[in-house]
Amino acid sequence: MINLQFEIYDIKGILLMQTQNRNSNASKFSTGIYFLKIINKNQQILTEKIIKK
Helix, strand or coil: CCCEEEEEEECCCCEEEEECCCCCCCCCCCCEEEEEEEEECCCCEEEEEEEEC
C-alpha cells in the first residue's frame, strides 16, 4: 500500500483540507481555483491546479 497525503489549498495558499483518504469529498468548496498537493512516503510532491466551476 502506498502512503499518500493529500492537501488542498486555496488561491491565497491557505490550507483547506489535509487527509490520507483518496475518496475525500471537496464538493463543499466554492467556485474558484484550488491547488491539490500530493505527498508520498519519500516526501516527493506533486501539485495540480483544480478549477471548480
